[in-house]
Amino acid sequence: MPKFFVSPGAAEGSSLVLTGDNARHARVLRLRPGDGVTVCDGCGTDLRCVVTDIAGEQLRLAVQASGPSASEPPVRCTVYMAYAKADKLEHVIQKATELGAFAIAAFPSSRCVSRPDDASARKKLERWQKIAASAAEQSGRGRIPAVRILPSFEQAVLEAARCDLPLFPYENERTLPLRAAVRAAPFSTASIMTGPEGGFSEAEVCFAQQANMKICSLGPRILRCETAPLCALSAVLYEAGALD
Amino acid sequence: MPKFFVSPGAAEGSSLVLTGDNARHARVLRLRPGDGVTVCDGCGTDLRCVVTDIAGEQLRLAVQASGPSASEPPVRCTVYMAYAKADKLEHVIQKATELGAFAIAAFPSSRCVSRPDDASARKKLERWQKIAASAAEQSGRGRIPAVRILPSFEQAVLEAARCDLPLFPYENERTLPLRAAVRAAPFSTASIMTGPEGGFSEAEVCFAQQANMKICSLGPRILRCETAPLCALSAVLYEAGALD
Numbered sequence: 001m002p003k004f005f006v007s008p009g010a011a012e013g014s015s016l017v018l019t020g021d022n023a024r025h026a027r028v029l030r031l032r033p034g035d036g037v038t039v040c041d042g043c044g045t046d047l048r049c050v051v052t053d054i055a056g057e058q059l060r061l062a063v064q065a066s067g068p069s070a071s072e073p074p075v076r077c078t079v080y081m082a083y084a085k086a087d088k089l090e091h092v093i094q095k096a097t098e099l100g101a102f103a104i105a106a107f108p109s110s111r112c113v114s115r116p117d118d119a120s121a122r123k124k125l126e127r128w129q130k131i132a133a134s135a136a137e138q139s140g141r142g143r144i145p146a147v148r149i150l151p152s153f154e155q156a157v158l159e160a161a162r163c164d165l166p167l168f169p170y171e172n173e174r175t176l177p178l179r180a181a182v183r184a185a186p187f188s189t190a191s192i193m194t195g196p197e198g199g200f201s202e203a204e205v206c207f208a209q210q211a212n213m214k215i216c217s218l219g220p221r222i223l224r225c226e227t228a229p230l231c232a233l234s235a236v237l238y239e240a241g242a243l244d
Numbered sequence: 245m246p247k248f249f250v251s252p253g254a255a256e257g258s259s260l261v262l263t264g265d266n267a268r269h270a271r272v273l274r275l276r277p278g279d280g281v282t283v284c285d286g287c288g289t290d291l292r293c294v295v296t297d298i299a300g301e302q303l304r305l306a307v308q309a310s311g312p313s314a315s316e317p318p319v320r321c322t323v324y325m326a327y328a329k330a331d332k333l334e335h336v337i338q339k340a341t342e343l344g345a346f347a348i349a350a351f352p353s354s355r356c357v358s359r360p361d362d363a364s365a366r367k368k369l370e371r372w373q374k375i376a377a378s379a380a381e382q383s384g385r386g387r388i389p390a391v392r393i394l395p396s397f398e399q400a401v402l403e404a405a406r407c408d409l410p411l412f413p414y415e416n417e418r419t420l421p422l423r424a425a426v427r428a429a430p431f432s433t434a435s436i437m438t439g440p441e442g443g444f445s446e447a448e449v450c451f452a453q454q455a456n457m458k459i460c461s462l463g464p465r466i467l468r469c470e471t472a473p474l475c476a477l478s479a480v481l482y483e484a485g486a487l488d
Binding site for chain 1: 314315317339342343344382383384385421422423424461462463464465466467468471474475476478479481482483485486487488
């Protein structure tokens with residue numbers, strides 16, 4: 001069944017109207033009155049709808065039922081990734097959205113080579129949010145992960161630490177195996193925090209540890225900065241049954 | 245400790261010589277007699293060596309000890325990926341190598357849009373093997389995964405099915421959850437077989453099922469053809485303790 005994302009406000013009440021890109025997409029699909037579609041509010045609620053009327057550029061839909069999206073993972077896992085060079089962050093935003101990340105946050109850290117200034121960060125953020133929206137739509141998500149920029153490493157840690165399973169993979173960590181960290185207790189919220197090309201400094205690892213993040217291994221191989229978050233996210237979602 | 249890959253033949257005996265790119269790299273690192281290095285035969289054996297002599301373009305090393313590489317996963321997991329457009333296969337070869345794949349095989353399937361002819365396949369294969377070698381070196385693998393081309397979907401299935409855990413993720417599969425498939429029994433060999441942009445045909449899924457592959461879910465989201473194998477590989481390696 002075709003799926004359309006609308007803003008949360010547009011999905012209230014017993015009828016709604018598809019406009020703009022949604023209406024254009026509906027025309028490409030040659031939707032007709034009586035056809036069923038799914039409308040998603042981008043926040044985890046799906047509406048089962050029927051096309052009632054097509055007028056000019058717009059489609060009117062009648063809402064038949066609504067409920068939580070069946071394609072959202074049972075756990076809320078947020079990816080915190082330090083700024084990285086080139087298009088690596090964009091790659092992670094796209095893939096993490098597909099895999100089922102709840103949200104994505106970018107932040108500066110001491111070894112970041114690339115660090116956008118405020119103006120360029122605002123521009124990038126707009127682009128990043130579009131990448132997440134497009135990946136959510138293509139993968140059939142019921143939710144568009146919010147993409148945010150955090151002003152400092154410390155702020156990112158303090159926020160990331162506030163969840164059931166705050167993972168901080170670190171390449172020199174040989175004490176806490178990933179499985180032990182993930183399986184220590186049931187969790188409904190998780191965060192995964194990873195560094196830039198050069199990794200985190202020892203002082204940063206120390207700060208994260210003091211904030212009660214779980215400093216853990218991702219195995220003896222050294223993963224690139226764009227591979228580590230997606231590998232850890234896959235493992236956490238697997239453990240939570242989100243890949244079942 | 246610096247690590248060098250040599251061909252398996254070069255790593256026999258009690259001494260060996262670094263030449264070519266390895267010797268150039270050693271000069272960049274300013275290695276001197278007495279310095280310790282690790283030499284890897286690319287097949288899972290690491291040699292602990294000491295530089296004994298530097299003459300012109302070459303370095304002579306004395307082998308002090310040898311043993312299985314500590315950075316290789318405890319399971320051998322091979323990725324079978326159908327030909328995909330553009331650089332997606334290259335992306336998967338690089339990332340799967342980093343993550344710890346044992347080998348990678350490419351094959352044609354009915355919905356493949358891109359399908360190289362023999363001459364271009366040979367050329368690509370050479371490039372793919374270089375990508376795997378470079379990713380193995382960067383990530384500290386003890387083994388360079390072999391990259392191969394298989395002539396048909398059927399041949400790929402028959403080969404992939406010959407292991408303890410032959411996974412065949414399929415987006416319409418809602419019967420066998422990934423965790424149930426992976427946790428059904430202990431495994432030391434696994435394969436992950438994924439399709440091109442348009443997925444596998446029903447006939448292909450049927451063939452894989454009859455060959456005793458485990459048709460399984462990767463969750464309710466639709467993953468891109470380059471995301472699915474890496475997600476499944478991360479999950480399998482996680483379960484096997486390779487990320488601990």
